[in-house]
Structure formats: structure tokens, C-alpha cells
Amino acid sequence: MVNKDKATIDLIYEPIQPHLVQVEDRLRALAPKGHPALLDLLRHVTVSSGKRMRPAITLLASRFHPNDGELAITMAAAVELLHLASLVHDDTVDNSPVRRGLATVSNLWGRDVAVQLGDYLFATSAVFVCDTNNVRVIRRFSETIKDLATGELIEGFGTFQWDHTYEQYKERIYSKTASLFRTAAESGAILSGATEETIQALSRYGYSLGMAFQIVDDILDFDGTQEEVGKPVGHDLLQGVLTLPSMLLLQRYPDNNPVIGLFRGEDTEGNRQKALDMIHNSTIIEESHAVARDFRDDATSALGGLPDIEARRSLHALASYVLERRR
Amino acid sequence: MVNKDKATIDLIYEPIQPHLVQVEDRLRALAPKGHPALLDLLRHVTVSSGKRMRPAITLLASRFHPNDGELAITMAAAVELLHLASLVHDDTVDNSPVRRGLATVSNLWGRDVAVQLGDYLFATSAVFVCDTNNVRVIRRFSETIKDLATGELIEGFGTFQWDHTYEQYKERIYSKTASLFRTAAESGAILSGATEETIQALSRYGYSLGMAFQIVDDILDFDGTQEEVGKPVGHDLLQGVLTLPSMLLLQRYPDNNPVIGLFRGEDTEGNRQKALDMIHNSTIIEESHAVARDFRDDATSALGGLPDIEARRSLHALASYVLERRR
Numbered sequence: 001m002v003n004k005d006k007a008t009i010d011l012i013y014e015p016i017q018p019h020l021v022q023v024e025d026r027l028r029a030l031a032p033k034g035h036p037a038l039l040d041l042l043r044h045v046t047v048s049s050g051k052r053m054r055p056a057i058t059l060l061a062s063r064f065h066p067n068d069g070e071l072a073i074t075m076a077a078a079v080e081l082l083h084l085a086s087l088v089h090d091d092t093v094d095n096s097p098v099r100r101g102l103a104t105v106s107n108l109w110g111r112d113v114a115v116q117l118g119d120y121l122f123a124t125s126a127v128f129v130c131d132t133n134n135v136r137v138i139r140r141f142s143e144t145i146k147d148l149a150t151g152e153l154i155e156g157f158g159t160f161q162w163d164h165t166y167e168q169y170k171e172r173i174y175s176k177t178a179s180l181f182r183t184a185a186e187s188g189a190i191l192s193g194a195t196e197e198t199i200q201a202l203s204r205y206g207y208s209l210g211m212a213f214q215i216v217d218d219i220l221d222f223d224g225t226q227e228e229v230g231k232p233v234g235h236d237l238l239q240g241v242l243t244l245p246s247m248l249l250l251q252r253y254p255d256n257n258p259v260i261g262l263f264r265g266e267d268t269e270g271n272r273q274k275a276l277d278m279i280h281n282s283t284i285i286e287e288s289h290a291v292a293r294d295f296r297d298d299a300t301s302a303l304g305g306l307p308d309i310e311a312r313r314s315l316h317a318l319a320s321y322v323l324e325r326r327r
Numbered sequence: 328m329v330n331k332d333k334a335t336i337d338l339i340y341e342p343i344q345p346h347l348v349q350v351e352d353r354l355r356a357l358a359p360k361g362h363p364a365l366l367d368l369l370r371h372v373t374v375s376s377g378k379r380m381r382p383a384i385t386l387l388a389s390r391f392h393p394n395d396g397e398l399a400i401t402m403a404a405a406v407e408l409l410h411l412a413s414l415v416h417d418d419t420v421d422n423s424p425v426r427r428g429l430a431t432v433s434n435l436w437g438r439d440v441a442v443q444l445g446d447y448l449f450a451t452s453a454v455f456v457c458d459t460n461n462v463r464v465i466r467r468f469s470e471t472i473k474d475l476a477t478g479e480l481i482e483g484f485g486t487f488q489w490d491h492t493y494e495q496y497k498e499r500i501y502s503k504t505a506s507l508f509r510t511a512a513e514s515g516a517i518l519s520g521a522t523e524e525t526i527q528a529l530s531r532y533g534y535s536l537g538m539a540f541q542i543v544d545d546i547l548d549f550d551g552t553q554e555e556v557g558k559p560v561g562h563d564l565l566q567g568v569l570t571l572p573s574m575l576l577l578q579r580y581p582d583n584n585p586v587i588g589l590f591r592g593e594d595t596e597g598n599r600q601k602a603l604d605m606i607h608n609s610t611i612i613e614e615s616h617a618v619a620r621d622f623r624d625d626a627t628s629a630l631g632g633l634p635d636i637e638a639r640r641s642l643h644a645l646a647s648y649v650l651e652r653r654r
Contacts, residue, residue: 035480035481035484037484038477038480038481038484089442089443089446092442093439093442093443111438112420112483113480113483115416115419115420115442115445116416116420116476116479116480116483117480118442118446119416119445119449119472119475119476119479120473120476120477120480122446122449122450122472122476123449123469123472123473123475123476124473126453126469126472126473127466127469127470127473129469130462130465130466130469133462135457135460135462135465138457138462138465139454139457142450142453142454142456142457143454145446145449145450145453146447146450146451146453146454148446148450149443149446149447149449149450150365150447152443152446153362153365153440153443153444153447154362154365156439156440156443157362157364157365
């Protein structure tokens with residue numbers, strides 16, 4: 001994280017800082033005794049420079065009803081662990097050598113260990129969530145694991161195809177991203193003992209924030225620099241993955257579109273550059289941002305009926321941060 | 328399955344046959360709508376020639392207290408699905424081209440799809456188990472997923488090392504096999520509403536049966552034919568995995584042992600053959616069988632206090648089958 005980002009995030013997380021430290025402690029206490037090799041692996045995965053955005057949402061969403069915070073801390077650790085598990089498998093499938101400046105597990109220990117470690121992390125997150133003793137939350141969590149897996153499978157099957165609808169795109173980014181954001185918020189509210197109305201409001205906040213987050217991610221893939229994003233610009237296109245900006249480009253120029261050429265395997269480098277130029281010389285980035293902004297607006301309006309406490313102001317600020325972030 | 332095996336198994340499963348059919352129906356109804364590629368994958372994985380031993384144990388263990396069978400059917404489907412998920416990832420990590428005469432997912436669709444499909448199956452099994460609405464069972468199930476992942480990780484880290492203790496071996500085969508057998512039996516009992524005493528008896532049955540099952544598996548790796556086992560004889564040794572027979576060989580001949588040579592990468596084929604010959608020219612296979620038999624005896628004695636109903640006779644017969652099976 002760059003310093004300005006870190007200052008913004010620190011301010012947003014201020015009301016939950018002591019509890020976030022406890023989430024970190026839970027993540028670090030994971031390794032089973034007597035297996036030093038596993039200890040090294042877990043340390044590598046959990047001591048990351050991630051933003052801990054999902055557990056922060058769980059903790060913030062638990063503040064709208066009085067409670068001692070214990071269940072929310074447990075849940076926040078489970079949510080982050082699930083996120084880390086999915087990153088390990090995604091990096092394995094994508095053959096990514098680096099994530100946030102650190103070598104990936106599959107790069108350092110090989111793909112087999114990465115598959116097994118991901119399984120271990122998925123399973124551990126499922127055990128964590130059982131400590132909440134709340135079947136509703138456990139079910140939501142399991143459905144989210146399924147959504148994550150479905151999202152990755154569907155994305156994999158749909159690569160190098162250019163006939164995706166906007167509805168299919170929304171379904172895909174819900175599965176791979178927004179489902180977990182929704183669960184992070186919803187479960188924090190449920191475990192705090194909040195009313196059903198509050199639960200539904202925070203669930204909607206999480207959903208819409210997650211949708212905005214993924215659309216911004218997809219925009220940064222075209223609009224960011226390699227240094228900001230940590231991947232080559234237009235990486236999704238090279239992987240055959242259609243996202244909002246490339247879908248808008250296809251809509252605008254249905255004939256002789258460079259995306260179609262690229263997906264057909266013709267002049268990959270030339271077509272990638274042509275697609276990037278066409279996107280940058282159009283209003284597509286602005287239009288994509290407008291779609292993300294609509295989701296962000298829905299997230300903040302979902303907070304409308306909640307009491308004006310510190311946690312609400314943080315969730316509000318987090319929604320703005322998600323939209324403006326450059327990495 | 329050969330015909331004699333099939334006849335034995337059919338007889339054992341007779342009291343639960345209609346419910347096993349419902350388990351099959353649940354497995355076949357898995358595929359989400361609108362994703363034909365995923366449908367093909369799921370069909371390939373679920374229409375297998377497996378023995379369905381784990382779901383059968385759940386169904387049989389649910390017969391010691393009156394109940395309508397619904398929860399046990401749900402649980403049995405979850406248990407089998409978890410087993411299938413672990414096979415998909417194991418075959419991926421082991422690069423196995425064939426399983427029970429069928430090409431593996433990683434062989435047909437590639438390793439990336441196999442990783443994602445395994446994740447999908449793990450997650451779906453976790454959603455299934457939530458339908459039982461029983462936190463105790465859900466927790467046991469999550470711990471079993473963790474055990475499976477731990478077992479594979481530990482086995483991976485310990486390959487080509489020859490200083491394993493018998494205690495470590497037991498811990499490993501508990502994680503990779505007996506934990507799921509235990510959960511299959513224990514959860515059937517819990518969900519039927521049986522007394523704690525009955526639950527504990529069936530839990531112990533499942534544990535000991537699973538231990539016996541894995542030891543017999545490890546014996547067959549040395550004692551079976553390639554045709555029976557579906558893998559080359561001595562496959563575990565070639566993978567650097569120490570099991571009971573090779574541990575006994577190391578104990579008997581601590582110096583100049585061919586296993587050590589093989590694990591050091593010296594004359595792999597010669598050392599494999601030498602190890603096989605030494606095992607066959609000794610009482611090691613019989614001794615290993617005696618250890619498996621002790622676990623089998625413990626499994627059947629755990630059934631001692633239960634009423635003499637059809638299901639108990641089936642569980643008894645299943646324990647004998649596990650010990651005598653050749654594949």
C-alpha cells in the first residue's frame with residue numbers, strides 16, 4: 001500500500017482497530033503444532049500486506065447492536081481466511097508468480113502444495129465459522145465458498161468467448177467477489193444480534209460494495225499502470241476474460257473488434273494494444289466508472305436508515321475509498 | 328467392482344438400498360442450471376463405479392433410533408461428495424491419469440479445471456451438510472475437511488523421509504481416511520436422535536473401520552496385482568510415501584535398506600523390486616494384516632452394546648468385507 005492509501009484506510013478502520021489486531025492474532029495462531037513446514041506456509045500467507053477490507057466490514061457491520069465483539073472477531077477471521085484461500089487457488093490456476101509484491105505459494109512451493117494449502121485454508125475457515133454456533137451464518141458462509149468456486153469455474157469455461165451478456169457479467173462478479181463482501185457485512189450484523197431490517201440493510205451494502213469493488217478492479221486492469229496493479233495492463237484480455245470495459249467496446253464496435261481477433265488468437269499483442277487504445281480514446285472508462293458509482297451509491301443509500309454512529313461513517317468512507325482506489 | 332464383490336456389497340447394503348438410491352439422486356441433481364460444461368464435469372464425477380461405502384455407513388448408523396431418514400440421506404450425500412472432492416484434488420496432485428478405470432478430471436479437463444471443480448465439490452458438500460441444521464454435525468464435518476487437507480499436506484511434506492514413527496503413521500491415516508469414516512458413522516447416529524452412548528459407539532466403529540480400511544489399502548499397494556489395485560505395485564514407495572509394510576521393513580533391516588536407497592533416488596527400479604521381494608519373503612504382510620485385524624476387531628466390538636438389528640449385522644459384515652477386499 002502507498003502511504004496516502006494507508007492513512008485513509010487507517011482512519012476508516014479506527015473504530016475497530018483493537019478488534020482487527022485480534023483478527024490478526026487469530027490468523028497467526030493457525031498453524032498446527034509439530035509441522036514446521038506448514039508453519040512456514042501459513043506465515044507466508046497470513047503475514048501479507050493485504051488491506052483486510054473484508055474482516056473490517058464484518059467488524060464495522062457488527063457495531064449497530066450492543067455486543068461484546070467476540071463472535072464478530074471470529075467471523076472476521078473466517079472471512080479473511082476464506083479470501084486468502086481463494087487467492088492461493090486463483091494464483092495457482094492463473095500461474096501468477098507474484099501477488100502484492102510477494103512471491104505466490106505456487107511459485108515458491110509448487111502447484112501441488114498450493115492446491116493442498118488452499119484446501120487447508122478453506123477447511124480452516126469453515127471450522128472458524130462453526131465457532132459462531134450460528135447455523136444461518138454458517139450456511140451463508142458455505143454458500144459463499146460455493147459461489148467463489150462457481151465464479152472461478154464459470155469464468156474458466158467462458159474464456160475466449162465474446163458473447164457474454166451484462167447479466168452474465170454481473171452474475172460472475174457476484175460469485176467471485178460480491179458474495180463474500182455481502183457475507184462479510186451480513187454475518188457481522190447477524191452475529192451482533194441486530195434486527196432483520198439492519199441485517200438486510202448491511203447485506204445490501206456488502207453486495208453493492210462488492211460489485212463496485214470488482215468493477216473498479218476490472219477498470220484498473222485497463223486504466224492502471226503495471227506498477228499500480230501489479231499485472232501487465234490488459235491482463236484480463238490476454239487471459240481471455242471479458243470484463244465491463246471490453247464488453248462495452250464490443251457493444252460499440254461489433255464488427256472487426258480487436259477483442260474478437262485477440263480471442264481468436266490472431267496477432268495477440270497488436271490486438272491487445274489496439275483494444276487498449278480504442279478504450280482510452282473513448283468514454284468507456286468513464287462509463288464503466290459510472291456503473292461502479294451506481295453500485296457505490298446503492299451501498300451508501302443502504303446505510304441511510306442506520307444510526308449515525310462512527311461505524312456507519314467508516315462504512316460510508318470505505319465505499320468512497322473503493323471507488324477512488326488505484327490499486 | 329468384480330461380481331463377487333458386488334454381490335457381497337449388495338447384501339450388506341440391502342436394508343438401506345432405497346435410501347442409497349435417494350443419495351444417488353441428490354448427487355445427480357447437483358449441477359447449477361445453464362452451465363452445460365459444469366454439468367458434464369459433475370456427471371463424470373458422480374456417475375462413478377465407487378462402492379459408496381461412506382454414505383452407506385451414515386445410513387446404517389442412523390438406524391438405531393426411529394427417524395424418517397431425511398437428515399441421514401442429506402448427510403450421506405454430503406459425506407460422499409466430500410469423498411469425491413478429495414479424490415479430484417488427490418488425483419490432480421498425484422497426476423493420476425485413471426481412477427477406477429475412468430480417466431480422471433485432471434487428465435480429461437486439465438489440472439486447473441480439476442482444482443476448481445474440487446473446490447466446487449468441497450463447497451457443495453459444506454452447503455449440503457448445512458441442510459441438516461445441526462451445528463454439532465456441521466462442525467464435525469468441517470473438522471473432517473480440515474483433517475483431509477492436513478493429511479495430504481503432511482504426507483506431501485514427509486515424502487522420501489524414512490524416519491516416520493508408527494504414531495505419525497496412525498495420525499496420517501486418521502487424517503486422510505479414518506476421520507471421514509468416523510464422521511460418516513457419528514453423524515448418522517447424531518442425526519437419528521440416538522443416545523450419546525450409541526453415538527460414541529458408532530463413532531468408534533467408524534474410526535476403527537477407517538483405520539483398518541487404510542491399512543488394507545496400504546497392504547494392497549504391495550500385495551495386490553496392478554489389475555486389482557489399478558496402480559503399479561509399490562506405487563506408494565515410488566511416490567516416496569512410507570506405509571505400514573515399508574515401515575516394518577525398515578524396522579527389521581535398519582541398515583542398507585532398499586527403501587532408504589530408493590528414497591535417496593539410487594537405483595529406483597532395482598530398490599523397488601528388492602523391497603517388494605524382501606516384504607514378500609517375510610511375515611510383514613501377515614503382520615500388517617494383524618494390525619488391520621485389530622482395528623477391525625475394535626470396530627466390531629464397538630457394535631457390541633447396540634441392539635441386534637439388520638443395520639448392525641450389515642455394519643458387522645462391512646467390517647469383514649473391508650478386511651478381505653482385494654481392491
